Amino acid sequence: MAKVVAVTGNEACANALRQVNPDVCGVYPITPQTDMMQKYASYVSNGKVDTEIILVESEHSSMSACIGAAAAGGRVVTATSSQGLALMWEMLHIASGDRLPIIMPVVNRALSAPLNIHGDHSDAMGARDTGWVQLWSENAQDAYDNTIQAFRIGEHMDIRLPVMVCLDGFIISHSIERMEYLEDEEVKGFVGEYKNFLPLLDLDKPKSYGPLILPDLFHEYKKAQHEVMLKVKDVVLKVAADFEKLSGRKYGLFESYRLDDADIALVILNSAAGTTTDIVDGFRARGIKAGLLKPRLFRPFPYDEVAEALGKVKAVCVMDRSDSFGGYGPVFMEISSALYPLQERPVLINRIYGLGGRDYLPEHGEAVLNELDEIAKGGKVEKYKEYIGVRE
Amino acid sequence: MRKIFRRPRSLKSAPFRYCPGCGHGLLQRLIAECIDSMKLRGKTIGIAPVGCAVFAYNYFDFDMLEAAHGRPPAVATALKRTMPDKIIFSYQGDGDLAAIGTAEIIHAANRGENFSVFFVNNATYGMTGGQMAPTTLPGQRTTTTPEGRNISTSGYPLHVSELLSTIEGASFIQRVSIDSYENILIAKDAIKKAFRYQIEGKGFSFVEMLSPCPTAWRLSPKESLEWIRTDMVREYPPGIIKDKFMENN
Numbered sequence: 272m273a274k275v276v277a278v279t280g281n282e283a284c285a286n287a288l289r290q291v292n293p294d295v296c297g298v299y300p301i302t303p304q305t306d307m308m309q310k311y312a313s314y315v316s317n318g319k320v321d322t323e324i325i326l327v328e329s330e331h332s333s334m335s336a337c338i339g340a341a342a343a344g345g346r347v348v349t350a351t352s353s354q355g356l357a358l359m360w361e362m363l364h365i366a367s368g369d370r371l372p373i374i375m376p377v378v379n380r381a382l383s384a385p386l387n388i389h390g391d392h393s394d395a396m397g398a399r400d401t402g403w404v405q406l407w408s409e410n411a412q413d414a415y416d417n418t419i420q421a422f423r424i425g426e427h428m429d430i431r432l433p434v435m436v437c438l439d440g441f442i443i444s445h446s447i448e449r450m451e452y453l454e455d456e457e458v459k460g461f462v463g464e465y466k467n468f469l470p471l472l473d474l475d476k477p478k479s480y481g482p483l484i485l486p487d488l489f490h491e492y493k494k495a496q497h498e499v500m501l502k503v504k505d506v507v508l509k510v511a512a513d514f515e516k517l518s519g520r521k522y523g524l525f526e527s528y529r530l531d532d533a534d535i536a537l538v539i540l541n542s543a544a545g546t547t548t549d550i551v552d553g554f555r556a557r558g559i560k561a562g563l564l565k566p567r568l569f570r571p572f573p574y575d576e577v578a579e580a581l582g583k584v585k586a587v588c589v590m591d592r593s594d595s596f597g598g599y600g601p602v603f604m605e606i607s608s609a610l611y612p613l614q615e616r617p618v619l620i621n622r623i624y625g626l627g628g629r630d631y632l633p634e635h636g637e638a639v640l641n642e643l644d645e646i647a648k649g650g651k652v653e654k655y656k657e658y659i660g661v662r663e
Numbered sequence: 664m665r666k667i668f669r670r671p672r673s674l675k676s677a678p679f680r681y682c683p684g685c686g687h688g689l690l691q692r693l694i695a696e697c698i699d700s701m702k703l704r705g706k707t708i709g710i711a712p713v714g715c716a717v718f719a720y721n722y723f724d725f726d727m728l729e730a731a732h733g734r735p736p737a738v739a740t741a742l743k744r745t746m747p748d749k750i751i752f753s754y755q756g757d758g759d760l761a762a763i764g765t766a767e768i769i770h771a772a773n774r775g776e777n778f779s780v781f782f783v784n785n786a787t788y789g790m791t792g793g794q795m796a797p798t799t800l801p802g803q804r805t806t807t808t809p810e811g812r813n814i815s816t817s818g819y820p821l822h823v824s825e826l827l828s829t830i831e832g833a834s835f836i837q838r839v840s841i842d843s844y845e846n847i848l849i850a851k852d853a854i855k856k857a858f859r860y861q862i863e864g865k866g867f868s869f870v871e872m873l874s875p876c877p878t879a880w881r882l883s884p885k886e887s888l889e890w891i892r893t894d895m896v897r898e899y900p901p902g903i904i905k906d907k908f909m910e911n912n
Contacts, residue, residue, distance in 0.1 A: 298807060300791035309794065312807040326795050326807055326817050329733070329763040354713075354732060358763075386717065386729055 273451040273518070280411040280443035283450060284350065284376040284436070285310035287418035290458035292320045293374075294345035294465070297333035299326075301355040302388045303440040304378040308350055330355035334362035334373075341371035342480045344470030346422070348373065352440060353380035356394045360401065366433045367402025368496065369480045370468075372425035373433040375403075376418055379541070379592075380440040381627040389628020390440035392540060393593040396601040402496055404434040404503055405570040409526075409544050412450040414438040416520060417567075419453070422462045423510040429502050431468055437569075439542040441628065453518060461517055500571040507568050524573040526565040527580050529555060533562030535643035536581060536617075538606055539590040540566055543624070543631040550636040554644075561640050566602065574609040581610060585647035587617040588639045592625045599656055618646050621656040635660050671695035673704050675724045684884025686841050686874030687716050690783060693847070694754070695723060697854045701862075707750040708742055710735040712759035715790040716783065719754055733764020736771035739778045750861060751778040757798040758788045761823050765797075768827070775832030775866040779857040782823065782869065785876035786895060793879030797821035800898050805879070820898050824871045828905035834866035836905040840873040842891040846901070865908055873899055 278286070285307045288296070296315075298308045314320045323340075327333045333349050341347040351359065356377055366373050377395050381387040395405060406421060408414035414436060421434040438444060453461075469478060484492055504524060511522040528548050530536055535554075539547050544565035554561035564580055566572075581587055589607075591600020598604065603621035610616040622639055625631045639659065646652055670676065673695035679688035698704050704725055711719040713732035720727035730738040735753035743751040760768050760782050768780070787805055788794040795805040795812055798820055802811040827833045835857060839850035850872060857868035873895050875887035882890055 300788055300794045300807070302791055305791045305794070309792070309806045313809055316809040324807075328765065328797060358732075383731065384729065386713070 281307040283411040283415040295340035297349040304352040330358040334359040346465040350376040363401035370431040387627040396593040528563040530562035534560040536562040577609040586643040684877040710753040712755040714756035736767040772833040787879040835868040838871040
């Protein structure tokens with residue numbers, strides 16, 4: 272039986288972790304993640320979980336501790352944001368290279384400098400090449416559901432990869448929303464007992480994690496990592512199907528909104544997608560066929576499926592809440608790669624919005640859709656990449 | 664009319680926006696007063712930490728540089744070596760200096776870098792809302808140790824000043840408290856001495872300041888000062904911990 276609650280995104284994720292009751296949790300505070308791990312520490316103190324929490328001295332140590340615990344054969348979690356994720360960077364590669372299914376909510380926040388504590392996607396986009404699976408979440412419900420599904424995806428015997436669950440800092444982490452919790456037993460049953468894969472101290476089969484591998488085999492090792500990523504998509508869909516049976520909530524590789532017959536469309540991640548559905552409805556009401564694609568699985572990226580979903584649209588704007596300075600926004604680059612193999616493809620533009628917590632307002636999305644409408648009617652593209660919502 | 668008291672020139676006119684009873688405003692004022700009285704304002708560069716004192720540059724009226732969490736000693740090293748005639752100081756909390764940046768402070772001290780460090784010890788991570796810091800006292804309740812710090816799982820309070828005093832490169836280390844007028848004056852003397860050692864090229868100078876955090880401690884400002892006197896100084900006794908040049912204060 273679902274329980275309707277009013278909680279923040281941080282509390283929703285903390286509760287998902289509580290329901291899973293992992294073996295080890297590395298804790299280091301960083302805004303805006305802090306109260307997720309703080310909440311988890313209170314569960315430990317109140318005896319709601321029997322997790323061993325380690326209050327470490329930095330995120331670098333937190334991820335290192337997680338790697339140790341996961342290699343030992345534990346189910347392991349931590350959470351972070353921004354600079355914390357950046358400080359973990361070298362360990363992120365080790366977690367994925369060692370094939371350790373660590374689960375980590377990432378409360379998205381801008382990267383310094385200048386210092387800023389508010390939401391954008393620079394942190395997780397900076398970590399997109401670290402070999403972690405990435406699930407993105409529009410709201411607290413998505414973040415909760417994705418956190419639970421992340422265990423099944425990462426721990427799947429064909430996968431064994433770490434997973435980050437991304438949610439927008441403050442906008443989702445600190446806003447109270449109406450959402451639904453599953454029962455503890457339902458979550459425990461769904462996630463199942465943790466299955467070990469090559470744990471340390473198996474004396475019949477002694478082993479080393481992450482040893483020195485030189486040019487003779489390193490290349491093959493990385494190809495194996497690439498190939499396992501190709502299997503993730505199917506597992507994500509299978510887990511989503513099981514989750515739908517349990518919760519009634521449907522998840523895919525991405526979410527399409529009024530996209531089937533759309534002439535123009537926005538691609539937008541996370542919380543801004545919610546605002547954008549309203550904007551799309553407004554355009555539809557005016558007879559303009561607008562649509563929306565909200566990516567969920569960003570690593571590995573579902574190129575074929577996205578190409579299929581966007582291929583017939585006339586003009587698409589990819590909205591990025593982070594920038595690859597000197598290049599295009601990271602989401603744009605993926606959408607562009609997805610569409611390139613098509614014979615006929617939409618005109619594609621890139622707009623950067625909402626950096627460092629700058630509000631994404633309906634008029635921002637409306638202005639972009641108006642621009643797309645002109646382009647779809649044969650208008651000229653003025654600029655392929657541009658920042659929107661900039662103060663004069 | 665003769666003016667006998669004014670805001671230090673090294674402080675901007677912006678009012679401090681720290682919590683009521685917080686030690687940061689007082690400590691930053693002391694540093695500003697010392698910089699004024701030693702006529703250093705024209706050649707001082709401060710380094711702000713990550714933590715509540717991230718806002719130091721809103722208050723100090725001289726150049727400031729913001730470093731990543733824990734990295735001020737490495738940044739200060741480079742500033743001082745590039746501009747040896749300038750006065751360089753870092754202002755760091757216990758999250759910045761005693762946790763995420765432990766490596767940097769140890770190695771800056773070990774190299775005997777000629778800059779000054781002001782280390783604010785309030786036994787908690789203040790800005791993120793009162794989590795356990797390495798400096799948290801045994802049994803002290805924080806948001807990540809709701810039942811009090813358990814030394815068997817979370818270790819012992821880290822005595823940074825004593826730790827650094829074992830390092831040959833460190834010249835001057837003093838721990839002060841700001842719980843009373845008398846101790847505030849001692850703190851001010853320690854700050855001056857740290858700057859003076861730097862001016863005289865005597866090497867690494869370090870002042871640890873026991874400072875109240877009423878918000879995270881869940882105490883009133885007055886109770887916080889009392890807690891420093893009754894609990895904190897027992898764990899962290901004030902005094903000169905190391906003075907290579909054996910000066911009497």
